[in-house]
Amino acid sequence: MGSDSMGRIVDLVRGFADTTLTYVLKFGVVGLCGYVVDLGLFNALRLGALGQSHYVQGPIGATIISVGIATLVTWFGNRYWTFRARRRSNIALELFEFVVVSVLGLLVSLACLWVSHYALGFESLLADNIAKNVVGLGLSTGLRFLLYHYWVYGSQRTDQVSNVEESIPADVVA
DSSP, rough: OOHHHHHHHHHHHHHHHHHHHHHHHHHHHHHHHHHHHHHHHHHHHHTTTTTSSGGSSSHHHHHHHHHHHHHHHEEEEEEEETTTGGGGSOOOHHHHHHHHHHHHEEEEEHHHHHHHHHIOOOOOOHHHIIIIIIIHHHHHEEEEHIIIIIITTTOOSSSTTTGGGGOOOOHHHO
């Protein structure tokens, strides 16, 4: 291979790494915000913020509520920051697909929580948090990133809002 071909390959790899790294970092920041919302609501509900003996005080009910609200927070963050150049003109379809992916992530977290809490009998608040917010979150985050990046905000989408970057000052985008 000539040095010109090698230079092109290096440029392609560097461009891919820069783009992907940018998406991963922004996705991580948005995810961290969603995580704070999820963690705070989950623990508040488990500790009885809405009173005692409510379905939402249990681990499954608290998870459904906290993840539902955190999903809306992360949709806004991903739509208007992480994937802003790939956001779609059909907002309803984008939100629907985003929620489908989030539900898949929720099911992964719920499965981890259910196995820990009900099948293995680890019923403490700490055990619930480890199952849901460490094991479940780790597994579901990778799944969500891949599906958001390649499906919901995939570059193959024909209904992307065009020229989003052009209307935003360069120092805000970076």
